[in-house]
Amino acid sequence: MRPYEKNPASIYAASFATVRKEARLDRFQDDMRPLITRLIHACGMIEIADRLVWSFNAYTAGREALCAGKPILCDCEMVGAGIIRRYLPAENAVIVTLNDETVPARANEIGNTRSAAAVELWTPHLDGAVVAIGNAPTALFHLLELIEAGGPKPAIILGFPVGFIGAAESKAELARDPRGCEFVALRGRRGGSAMASAAVNALAAGLPEDVQ
Amino acid sequence: MRPYEKNPASIYAASFATVRKEARLDRFQDDMRPLITRLIHACGMIEIADRLVWSFNAYTAGREALCAGKPILCDCEMVGAGIIRRYLPAENAVIVTLNDETVPARANEIGNTRSAAAVELWTPHLDGAVVAIGNAPTALFHLLELIEAGGPKPAIILGFPVGFIGAAESKAELARDPRGCEFVALRGRRGGSAMASAAVNALAAGLPEDVQ
Numbered sequence: 001m002r003p004y005e006k007n008p009a010s011i012y013a014a015s016f017a018t019v020r021k022e023a024r025l026d027r028f029q030d031d032m033r034p035l036i037t038r039l040i041h042a043c044g045m046i047e048i049a050d051r052l053v054w055s056f057n058a059y060t061a062g063r064e065a066l067c068a069g070k071p072i073l074c075d076c077e078m079v080g081a082g083i084i085r086r087y088l089p090a091e092n093a094v095i096v097t098l099n100d101e102t103v104p105a106r107a108n109e110i111g112n113t114r115s116a117a118a119v120e121l122w123t124p125h126l127d128g129a130v131v132a133i134g135n136a137p138t139a140l141f142h143l144l145e146l147i148e149a150g151g152p153k154p155a156i157i158l159g160f161p162v163g164f165i166g167a168a169e170s171k172a173e174l175a176r177d178p179r180g181c182e183f184v185a186l187r188g189r190r191g192g193s194a195m196a197s198a199a200v201n202a203l204a205a206g207l208p209e210d211v212q
Numbered sequence: 213m214r215p216y217e218k219n220p221a222s223i224y225a226a227s228f229a230t231v232r233k234e235a236r237l238d239r240f241q242d243d244m245r246p247l248i249t250r251l252i253h254a255c256g257m258i259e260i261a262d263r264l265v266w267s268f269n270a271y272t273a274g275r276e277a278l279c280a281g282k283p284i285l286c287d288c289e290m291v292g293a294g295i296i297r298r299y300l301p302a303e304n305a306v307i308v309t310l311n312d313e314t315v316p317a318r319a320n321e322i323g324n325t326r327s328a329a330a331v332e333l334w335t336p337h338l339d340g341a342v343v344a345i346g347n348a349p350t351a352l353f354h355l356l357e358l359i360e361a362g363g364p365k366p367a368i369i370l371g372f373p374v375g376f377i378g379a380a381e382s383k384a385e386l387a388r389d390p391r392g393c394e395f396v397a398l399r400g401r402r403g404g405s406a407m408a409s410a411a412v413n414a415l416a417a418g419l420p421e422d423v424q
Contacts, residue, residue: 001353
């Protein structure tokens with residue numbers, strides 16, 4: 001077998017250098033560059049940079065929420081599993097309600113998916129929190145509905161639902177009217193839990209592996 | 213807000229119908245179609261179908277390994293979190309060794325990453341197992357090295373490491389010489405834990421949500 005790079009610091013440095021070079025990050029708002037870098041690094045796709053949308057204060061709001069100890073609400077276990085706990089500035093709680101035993105019955109009651117029903121269980125934790133959606137369009141749609149109905153507002157919504165039915169539409173709705181929340185989202189069908197986790201990790205710690 | 217699809221069965225049916233239509237799955241080997249469908253569904257990218265490579269008996273070998281109760285070895289927690297436990301045919305163990313306390317020291321000893329060192333802890337479980345790599349190129353490279361050195365062989369390697377340094381190369385090496393293992397891999401930089409989990413879920417259960 002040919003030799004391959006085995007040194008973690010060299011792997012990170014070369015990865016981030018590739019992202020910086022190919023994505024031309026200097027096009028983007030200063031404080032968003034580490035987050036964009038982590039997103040690209042998580043999926044191996046430079047071109048997503050051109051499909052990202054965000055509100056001007058997204059990074060600051062997300063960072064401040066984490067530093068204030070606010071919880072991180074995730075739509076699925078994979079997003080939670082990708083959050084690097086040692087990076088969190090205040091031992092923030094990572095909350096996933098999808099597998100709560102009350103969720104299936106609640107989904108039936110509201111005529112929506114389990115992912116949407118699980119969002120209703122976020123209510124006591126939601127005010128000023130960080131929301132990371134990496135799977136279900138219906139979770140994002142229902143969160144926007146609940147906020148519109150007067151429910152508590154998270155500080156920031158990281159919108160990365162993925163797939164063919166509702167993903168593009170739910171993120172377009174978030175970008176069109178974020179209901180007073182800050183947001184970062186990837187337009188279109190692409191997304192996923194790795195991106196949602198990467199966005200949280202960027203708000204938590206920037207790029208601590210980047211030791212150029 | 214505009215109406216959106218809330219019925220899980222309708223969402224799955226419409227998603228899979230989109231995949232079937234856009235990916236022209238009839239090009240592909242019969243028994244691989246559910247797996248290819250789940251992979252596309254996991255990432256929202258039809259075009260990955262053209263970058264997938266696999267060995268002819270991959271599906272059968274993977275399916276039989278799971279039915280025989282063999283464990284599933286994952287390179288990171290996110291891959292483990294994405295495996296749908298109720299789909300597994302034999303309550304198969306899902307093993308992630310990355311956070312074992314001996315891993316950092318072992319990584320230092322072998323001069324490789326923690327992900328590579330964690331693969332060495334797979335040895336007692338590896339013979340005939342299902343390997344799902346969704347993050348680290350070095351995990352795939354080191355697994356191939358260990359097999360080449362006479363170590364035990366998994367039944368199948370699901371190769372989906374992602375990123376800019378070593379991901380494309382490690383998967384090319386797997387496809388060039390799978391060392392007597394069956395395999396499925398996505399060529400190039402793209403990959404990720406959602407795809408690795410989706411491949412396991414497909415071996416476990418096909419497409420049970422597809423009730424056309």
